[in-house]
Amino acid sequence: MKKRSFLFLLFLLIVILPLLGVYFLLILNDTISSPIHIHLTWQNETNTTITVTWQTDLSNSGDLVLYDNISHGAEPSAYRHNVTGINYTYTGASGYIHEVELTSLTPDTVYYFICGGPKGGYSIERSFRTAPSASSHVRFVVGGDSRSQPTEREEVSQAMAKFNPAFVMHSGDMVADGRIQSNWDTWFSDLHSNWIGTNNQTIPIIPAIGNHEENSVNYYGQFALPGNEMWFSYNWGPDIHIVVLSTETTISGAQKTWLESDLANHSDFKWKFAILHQPPFPATRPAGNAGVLAEWVPLFDKYHVDIVFSGHDHSYLRSQPINWTASQTQPQPYENGTVYITSAGWGAPLYSLRSHWYDAYGAEKNHFCLIDVFKNGSLHIQAKDIQGSTFDEVWIVKNISLPLSMSINITTSTNQSALPIDLTWNATGIIDHYKVYIDGQFKQYLASIVKSYKITNLTEGNHMIDVAAFDPLGNSINATKTLTLTVEEGEQPDIFNLDFPWWLVGVIISETIAIIALAFMDLKKGIFRKD
Template identity: 25%
Template sequence: MSEERKQTRISRRNALGVFGAAASGVAAGPMLLGARAAEAEAYPASSAVRSLRNGSGSTPVQGLHLQFGGDPRSQMVVSWITDEEVKNPRVVYGTLNGGFGSTASAVTKSYTDGHSGKTVWAHHALLSKLKSDTDYLYAAQHDGATPDAGTFHTAPSGRAPFTFTSFGDQGSPTVTWKNGANPVDASGRDFEPNATPAAGDIVTGVEKVGPLFHLLNGDLCYANSGPDRVRTWNHYLTNNSRSARFRPWMPCAGNHEIEAGNGVLGFDAFQTYFELPSTETDPELDNLWYAFTVGAVRVIALQNDEIALQEGGDIYNRGYSGGRQLAWLEKELKAARASKDIDWIVVCMHQVMISSATAANGPDLALRAAYGPLFDKYGVDLVVCGHEHDYERSLAVRGVVPGSATLTPNPSQSATDVVESEFGTTHMVLGGGGVSGVTNTSFTMDDFDGHGHHSAYVQTEHVGKFNSVKEQEAAVWIGVRDDMHPYGFAEFAVDPGRHPGDMTRIYVTYYNVITPTGELKVFEQFTLQRRRSDGGNRHH
């Protein structure tokens, strides 16, 4: 990223250094949280935070994380978990110069895991009336516990440059013994099957970039396939807190968030751990789809197990909202594309409409049928997803190849370096978040149609759990694939332009997270561009 596009935000190290002085209005003493989150593995409480303590002996604050409220310019949700009921959960907060001048009470949710019988309590405090484009510090606490703290930066008001990141399919870097396993025996080496160190390395990578927010494209920790679901969620939130306490991590639910015995739809855990800007009034559907705006970018998060043919979770949930989510999606897309304040539409979802990895799941015909016409009609610019454990992106696509039984997305341009987003949607599979079972070595390399196009295997009919009828197609939409590295994430640097009708651009960098060292290396860079919506011709 050029110097012009770097954000002039207070560094994490400086913010933490100021924390002690800011807290002095509540308690004396410096706060020594240590170095930047990317360089720290723990956050020892300082004298300033310890002096906020009220009582003793309570269960600790765990898994501290942030989410945007309904208006990212003025609202932030601070969340944490406990394994016991607590009294008076709350957040004290303020600006870096003003200190802890305000307090917000937290709302508590809980669920009891259907397998283990363990109950988890999650506490969510909505901080409101914040100033846009401003740094804040905060401390989460409840009676008897040492507070845990972080900082965040609110979204800008109006068009402004900012950066966000994205990946899916993470897992947890910590292991969990299988039930009854003896660590002395050979059976004790049978760990949580989806854990890899890359799931920890990638969090450090995100902190090195330092985005305003991060998008999680589903399949967060794979608790549904682990031996101890509650413990896996705890490890996951603890690992990600190294970044998620400093910037919102905004998730969509994937198939591995569907857990048998945890609610009618299996989403009780996901819906308890997160408090997202959902407008859904049905408790069973709350948090499953939502949207928010930062600058001139409208982000729309979907839960697409409802649409997908594939049965990938503990419960086959196809059609669970009766079309409610799809109607909401079209309403959101229509409003976003009609707004002169919105330039970019970004969709975050889990299952995919494009994939050419044979060892992976493959594109889903039902997703193409439901989403494709809407994405075309309202000019969706970018789709970020996961599900396939690799990196692949499409050419810009619009419409389908004539006569295609699999609704093959039709390329609207062949360029991979500069993409004219007004004329097509770019799909990015970002499934290298850290989980095992990678699929980057299984990309098709055939000449399927005699014109140099590789093939893809499209799911066309549901048969059973991870079992579908597939039909081969010429994957004319293939843009770029990474068959060398399984893990990585994307950075999106938004340049809004200066004047009405200017070109606005998103500079995209895909980073490999190299194993076993965890270092970052740039795999590719490209640019999305379109005309601003506040002047000139608009998409129809």
């Protein structure tokens, strides 16, 4: 009996326990090797391709993307299409990068996908939407400098995703130090978890490299991008052309030559946008990037790039339209100028703004920019804070005759007897800005989101208040109101108001005098007292 027990124990030690160890090791490997850091980019056309990239712990965990235009709830056998990609690693990486490009997709179509493989396991089901081939409304987001404050970075990401953009253009400085993989692991965890729109849509990224990426292998190893991955361009439908540039390498030479050729070849696009990291027109620093100003800005002028987005200066600044070739001291009309937007508040420490002749609006806050491009030729820019509230906005309209369909109503009491006076109004329509006039004299220019004005200096009598609303084409409509500021006869400032209890003041003064007199008498006795 003892011999049988010994043999059974020996069997457990030699056979069963090692098998259990292997089993739990496989489970652990599967857990470690399930896909993380899932993100989407484009290496080719945005309407028929997309590239899925993720990371696992093992090279053989699987390089598969299973996809369909119907949701299958992550059941691998149900998806009609599959593509096998590649995997690789690099010095300092925290795992293996898996990269799969999907091609021959249908434009303007929602696809559902899972990624991974049988050995390492698959991701949950996610979705993406291909770009359209025809003119249509598109919403996208622009922002940058998300690097070193994870709480603020995640708050911006979560607020952004609620607007369900088609993609995000990131102006660089994604992390504090691009050579340190742990910085990237934290950043990609935010993207993996928070860049999710409706229907579990994974929001693609169009990145521009920043100086904090340090031109590192970590950056190029984790993003699948076109060409040399430093400068490249995309089309979104037939109307939008997007140029991505690198301020972290030589600005002249090959990059400048490519930029001019690219802009010339896409000059017929209705909207042209560029994104780069270091701005030519600074927001917070004494000077902008001199190379960009000398080499690229003349090309932006020549080919009329509508908006140039940048980061680097940790704040928000929207310029008035600038044509540096035409004037280096005066703003230009939209049809002849480029708007420069610094959007660098995705999580980096904020800097103080400086004043410039080209400033239209600036703010020192964490934010992102929400851009809507409409089929009719209008574009709406909104700067959003971490609550998703708009703190700056502007409309740009081109190639259409915008009907003036605005209304405005001023609200305040007709008669006022004291300053300040709070003036408010309601307005409807596509409004670019307001101007306030008092008695025919211009007083204030206000952005479209500001619908109030405080009057602090006004003489007694009747005054004409005029608020004019302007649409993006310069058309205007105004509302007027007659305001009467009166001072009743005999009325004095509040300190002389007869309702004030002056008798109490008299009592206090009388008692004070009596106390002083008694004290003086005591003092006098002390001085003349004989000891």
